[in-house]
Amino acid sequence: xxxxxxxxxxxxxxxxxxxxxxxxxxxxxxxxxxxxxxxxxxxxxxxxxxxxxxxxxxxxxxx
Amino acid sequence: xxxxxxxxxxxxxxxxxxxxxxxxxxxxxxxxxxxxxxxxxxxxxxxxxxxxxxxxxxxxxxxxxxxxxxxxxxxxxxxxxxxxxxxxxxxxxxxxxxxxxxxxxxxxxxxxxxxxxxxxxxxxxxxxxxxxxxxxxxxxxxxxxxxxxxxxxxxxxxxxxxxxxxxxxxxxxxxxxxxxxxxxxxxxxxxxxxxxxxxxxxxxxxxxxxxxxxxxxxxxxxxxxxxxxxxxxxxxxxxxxxxxxxxxxxxxxxxxxxxxxxxxxxxxxxxxxxxxxxxxxxxxxxxxxxxxxxxxxxxxxxxxxxxxxxxxxxxxxxxxxxxxxxxxxxxxxxxxxxxxxxxxxxxxxxxxxxxxxxxxxxxxxxxxxxxxxxxxxxxxxxxxxxxxxxxxxxxxxx
Ligand SMILES: Cc1cc2nc3c(=O)[nH]c(=O)nc-3n(C[C@H](O)[C@H](O)[C@H](O)COP(=O)(O)OP(=O)(O)OC[C@H]3O[C@@H](n4cnc5c(N)ncnc54)[C@H](O)[C@@H]3O)c2cc1C
Ligand code: SF4
Numbered sequence: 001x002x003x004x005x006x007x008x009x010x011x012x013x014x015x016x017x018x019x020x021x022x023x024x025x026x027x028x029x030x031x032x033x034x035x036x037x038x039x040x041x042x043x044x045x046x047x048x049x050x051x052x053x054x055x056x057x058x059x060x061x062x063x
Numbered sequence: 064x065x066x067x068x069x070x071x072x073x074x075x076x077x078x079x080x081x082x083x084x085x086x087x088x089x090x091x092x093x094x095x096x097x098x099x100x101x102x103x104x105x106x107x108x109x110x111x112x113x114x115x116x117x118x119x120x121x122x123x124x125x126x127x128x129x130x131x132x133x134x135x136x137x138x139x140x141x142x143x144x145x146x147x148x149x150x151x152x153x154x155x156x157x158x159x160x161x162x163x164x165x166x167x168x169x170x171x172x173x174x175x176x177x178x179x180x181x182x183x184x185x186x187x188x189x190x191x192x193x194x195x196x197x198x199x200x201x202x203x204x205x206x207x208x209x210x211x212x213x214x215x216x217x218x219x220x221x222x223x224x225x226x227x228x229x230x231x232x233x234x235x236x237x238x239x240x241x242x243x244x245x246x247x248x249x250x251x252x253x254x255x256x257x258x259x260x261x262x263x264x265x266x267x268x269x270x271x272x273x274x275x276x277x278x279x280x281x282x283x284x285x286x287x288x289x290x291x292x293x294x295x296x297x298x299x300x301x302x303x304x305x306x307x308x309x310x311x312x313x314x315x316x317x318x319x320x321x322x323x324x325x326x327x328x329x330x331x332x333x334x335x336x337x338x339x340x341x342x343x344x345x346x347x348x349x350x351x352x353x354x355x356x357x358x359x360x361x362x363x364x365x366x367x368x369x370x371x372x373x374x375x376x377x378x379x380x381x382x383x384x385x386x387x388x389x390x391x392x393x394x395x396x397x398x399x400x401x402x403x404x405x406x407x408x409x410x411x412x413x414x415x416x417x418x419x420x421x422x423x424x425x426x427x428x429x430x431x432x433x434x435x436x437x438x439x440x441x442x443x444x445x446x447x448x449x450x451x452x453x454x455x456x457x458x459x460x461x
Binding site for chain 1: 106125355356384386388393395435437438440441442444445
């Protein structure tokens with residue numbers, strides 16, 4: 001599983017971080033950091049949920 | 064088998080449809096939508112699309128691309144005129160009648176207007192058409208734009224107009240912006256932010272009416288008798304839930320459609336989004352929430368509720384969350400504060416235009432608002448989802 005964030009769309013609202021904090025982090029500089037670009041399989045559910053909830057639909061989960 | 068009928072094809076309606084399919088419902092679903100095509104995503108209409116920095120076609124609802132897959136019979140330009148809850152029959156404006164096995168009410172809300180004669184140059188903002196009409200009037204280069212109402216949409220429109228280089232007056236009847244929903248100190252911050260960007264903010268002023276000549280608006284007359292000259296007026300004085308078609312239907316109406324904690328209004332009828340008032344068990348109060356993410360989450364809950372049939376269904380417990388962009392400031396709020404709650408500032412200050420405010424009522428935290436503090440708001444929201452206790456929030460933010 002590979003996480004791709006479209007940073008042109010992302011507006012750093014941290015919704016993804018609320019759902020999957022092990023993978024997404026918005027830091028004090030207001031930018032989103034992807035902590036694990038290829039997270040382990042057991043985070044799939046969280047990551048998929050984060051992608052679904054992202055208001056900008058900026059996250060893609062590739063298999 | 065009669066179809067499940069979803070009324071309204073915006074966030075709430077399509078999310079309910081998605082939940083029906085995800086929940087394994089394989090029967091027919093009919094979606095009825097008054098607009099002539101898929102309603103656009105609304106948040107960019109007061110921000111990027113109005114500013115001209117986003118192509119209108121790009122303002123698409125999250126489920127737009129998936130609609131085909133959801134196998135629904137979607138009928139555009141179809142207005143539901145009336146409904147009978149006793150036998151779940153809908154009557155359409157074109158005279159057709161439709162028998163439903165279940166109904167999702169997701170008709171949202173419509174902007175309130177000032178009344179009076181129709182004048183060119185006066186706008187509300189709800190649909191893409193509204194946005195493009197306003198944008199066309201702004202492109203002419205009016206000497207002044209008056210925004211009536213300093214709620215979130217009014218404030219966003221004022222900000223966007225300033226960024227387009229226009230002169231803007233923002234009128235608010237209350238002593239501070241957002242005074243119905245937020246403590247005055249936070250509203251005053253919003254007023255100051257707009258003043259710092261050159262908006263003529265006037266608080267505590269009543270609007271008496273619009274002034275026009277030759278069918279076009281020329282100004283706004285205030286309660287004190289003075290008139291502000293304006294070529295464009297944007298009315299942002301809130302919305303009313305779209306329940307006209309439910310009058311006399313047997314569906315209970317109050318502040319929108321009155322639902323129980325599972326989003327059920329009467330047997331076979333659920334509601335979601337801007338139109339729905341439900342009992343939020345997490346807060347122990349009834350609420351109607353006009354927010355983007357909420358419409359999606361409640362739409363899904365309403366869809367699941369229909370599938371639960373005669374069973375008890377699952378309560379929809381939620382900590383609402385929304386955002387608002389004004390200039391380069393990003394507001395976010397989790398929870399449901401009241402104007403009378405105490406406001407405690409953490410992680411910055413109003414002067415820095417970067418902070419978190421936590422709202423306190425007794426030993427409860429009713430919500431957290433951040434300006435350029437997305438992480439703190441989202442983390443607070445997670446805590447609030449566990450419990451509304453004040454102390455953990457104070458500990459998190461201190
Ligand atoms: C300009 C603007 C900016 C916004 N910005 C933000 C933001 O930044 N953050 C945020 O959280 N929220 C924002 N919102 C709020 C958010 O967009 C709404 O909460 C959301 O659209 C509600 O979705 P809904 O499905 O309940 O209703 P709606 O989006 O109102 O859709 C209801 C649909 O039902 C249809 N309908 C109504 N009556 C009938 C009928 N009788 N028959 C058939 N169809 C009917 C309508 O045509 C409409 O398409 C904004 C809203 C606007 C207008
Ligand atoms: S939820 Fe989406 S927009 Fe928000 S920070 Fe994450 S990727 Fe960016």
